[in-house]
Each structure stands twice: as structure tokens, then as C-alpha cells.
Amino acid sequence: MARPQIANQIRTLRFMAGEMTQAELGDRIGMTRQTIAAIEQGKYSPSLEAAFRIARVFGKPLEEVFQWEG
């Protein structure tokens, strides 16, 4: 697998949000638990809309959740 160029802090943010599960996050943004796991592991780059939704769940700006490493 090519090294993903977009890093993310979702795992940390879930921990800080009271150990929110992947399933809970997925339910809140309309994604499956497996897709959240794939995003966290860098196996899937979400759409811009999904990225904004994830950031909104944690109440953070987009750049605190996702970082471009290109």
C-alpha cells in the first residue's frame, strides 16, 4: 500500500471524547465502523464533506483533525 499522505488525529480525538467508539463516530457521520477504522489506519482518504463532518463531531477545525504530509 502506498504511504498515505494525509495523517489524522481521529484515534486521539476519540480518546479525548470519552473513548468514543468507531461505531459511535460512524453513526454520527453516516459511515460504517470499518470505514472509520480504514480512515484511522490511513487506508482510506475521506471526502472533503466527510472530513468536515468528522471535525464537527469533535468540535475542532479541519486542520487539527487532518494534516497534509505531501
Next chain:
Amino acid sequence: MATHFDAPGRDSGMAWREKRAWLGLATLAIAYGIYFTNVPVPVDGLVDLRWLFWFAAASLGQGLTFGLGIALLRWRSPRGDYAAPDERDRAIDRRAAAIAYYVLMVAVIWVGVISPFGTSAWRIAQGSLLAIVTTEFVRYGATVWSYRRGWHG
């Protein structure tokens, strides 16, 4: 409450659609593997339609096994795993269908455009079936590959 699925790198939970693709791959390989290795070859000049029976049996067997497998997977999967596809599922579906489309194009050119010049009707019929099965196999294969290797479309 956190579950064991939450630890990055330890997630053994396959996406519902990946499980379905694995099941499709397995049932296609078994049913049509048996079919293509056992289909009766007609003696030259004689019309032999026994292959239609074999084809019906393979199709029915594959369809039933796939359907039963889906029912079993649904029964064993956590509620919600087989919900509507999300954006990743749809992206992977599109990619797999696009790859399979090109396979089908090549196969149709081979079977429908080149083969008729000097190939028996029976072979053309079998070639057509093989083209369809191969296309489905590639579609399921591309789906599994995309879930396993990642998708950054």
C-alpha cells in the same frame, strides 16, 4: 465503551461488503470451476445440449450458496454492519465495476468478434459464459483488493 475493534491495526472486522465479495469469489470459483472442468464436450457434428443442464446446475448452485452465505453472514454480523453503503463502499464499487468493464470489453471482442471465424458454436457459447464469469470474478476480486489494500481515490 471501547471495543477490541477500536485498536488501529487490530481490527479484524471486515466490512460487510468485503465479506460479501469474498463469498462471491469463493462461490464463483467453486461452481464454475466444477462446471468448466466437467462440461461435456460434444462429438463433432452432433448437437449435444447436456452442457445446458450443467450450466443450469452451476448457476443454481452458485446462486443458492451465495444466498445462503449472505443470510448466514447477516445473522452472524453485528446489527448495523450491513447498513446502506457509505462513501468508501460506493467508491470501491465504482472502481471494481470500472475494472470489470474493461475485462468484459476485451472478452466480448475475443468471443464475439474474433472467435466466430473458425470456432464452433459450442466453443463460442462456452467462451461467452467464461467471459461473464471472469468479469464477475474480476469485479469481486477488485472489491476485495480495494478493501484490503486501501483506497485513496
